[in-house]
Amino acid sequence: MEYSKKVMEHFAEPHNVGEIPDANGIGEIGNAKCGDIMKMFLKIENDIIVDVKFKTYGCASAIATSSIATDMIKGQPISEALKLTNKAVVEALDGLPAVKIHCSVLAEQAIKAALADYYRRQGIDPEPIVGKIEEHDHDACHI
């Protein structure tokens, strides 16, 4: 198993690490048993993601996918962030080893979970907009 140069760059010096104290959308996905947890913090103003930060517990590809996914949605309107697919994340990283594809799914799901939280805080049912966010149990460790 070998990581692309891009993955190693984002792992060694990840972008957007940390928390946003006044975030208005926070999502967490994954579990400790599986060995990866991603937490996304969004600051949304006028439907634009003006800031995004993440915290991730997991392997190099989990950290790299978090880093690049946050880059990809920063400054974007919510509508664009909702279109982000795990495939796009994988492509942006110049590929991931097959066994690590689930990390890119986690990144997509973590962003959706944070957006769902944003809508929920405003009393809006997120499911019609964001879709269903899958529960991540141990059997689904490697999606």
Next chain:
Amino acid sequence: MRFVYADNGATTPVSKKVVEAIIPYMTEHYGNPSSLYEIGQTAHRAVEKARQQVAAALNADANEIYFTSGGSEADNWAIRGAALLGAKKGKKHIITSKIEHHAVLHTLDKLEKEGFTVTYLDVYDNGIVKAEDVEKAITDETCLVTIMFANNEIGTIQPIEEIGAICRSKGVLFHTDAVQAVGHVKVDVKQQNIDMLSLSGHKFHATKGIGALYCKKGIRLPNLIEGGAQEKGRRAGTENVPGIVGLGVAITDMCENLEENAKKVAALRDRLFEGASKITHSRINGDREKRLPGNFSMCFEGVEGESLLLMLDFKGVCASSGSACTSGSLDPSHVLLAIGLKHEVAHGSLRLSLSEYNTDEDVDHILEVLPPIIERLRSMSPLWDHIMEQEKEIN
């Protein structure tokens, strides 16, 4: 940047002595040991000399040593062979431990599918099998007990002599996978009542692709590999002459310096334990005393093993881990789970395995780079935040 090789449990650098000894067997004495002309016979004599060297290191007779492609082949051969011998007498029960190498566990998996029953003994939280559990598990159906000499991940040394004595008194064959032990701790097949033993050259400065099976005289182990008449007709295939020569040189060298090396390596390892134990929310895996001199295994909560290894690699340190991501499976290492660790703790495991080539400066370097890496990974870990929150709630 300093380069520190601390993954000797995975493989070791080939010693200069071995390199020098084997080159002539590739350039000059390249003959096939089965050939009658001189360069063939020179190779043949070298193979027989190495056989004696291996035998001497184990306190065995030369005709009880069979060269193999490595530890995995020796394990497969011993276990499958003993199972076949057992089945002939209607005995289809095998006893092993939960922390064996996959070469043993996967062979046993196959045998279970072929109708054998296997008892997997507990290793408790110290990672050591209790000899009395072996005794209790033996039935009239038992044809083999296979328990590793020392564990590859957590380094724990098993009560081989006691287990061997029990097996002998009950008339059950006893095999031990001693891949991690040979050359590092005292192995004596007579004193330790061992019937069959697997070893691998590259774990003690010989080359990869060479190993041996010790099989006590009188055990008519069926062949695993059929073909020519090499190894007295019991293991076919043209001998890996350079590998065999190197194995003989390396095992002799290791046994001559065994105590001195063990003392040196254990002192380095103990400094690592002492230094790394200062990191909060860490634990040592496996018995602190009954372990291989060079084995360090710890878990650091809130971090994941693969990330830890890659960051250590950035700092020039080669290490390994039992996290799911590094084991290539869904779960973290079966060994860490067998000693009762939770998945989330086992994911944060780090194994450093030292050899006598390591120095105090190597240890200094590891202890300098490790704590900031753990801190950095924890600072970006939501799991670490959860652990801290839970503690706050408790207090």
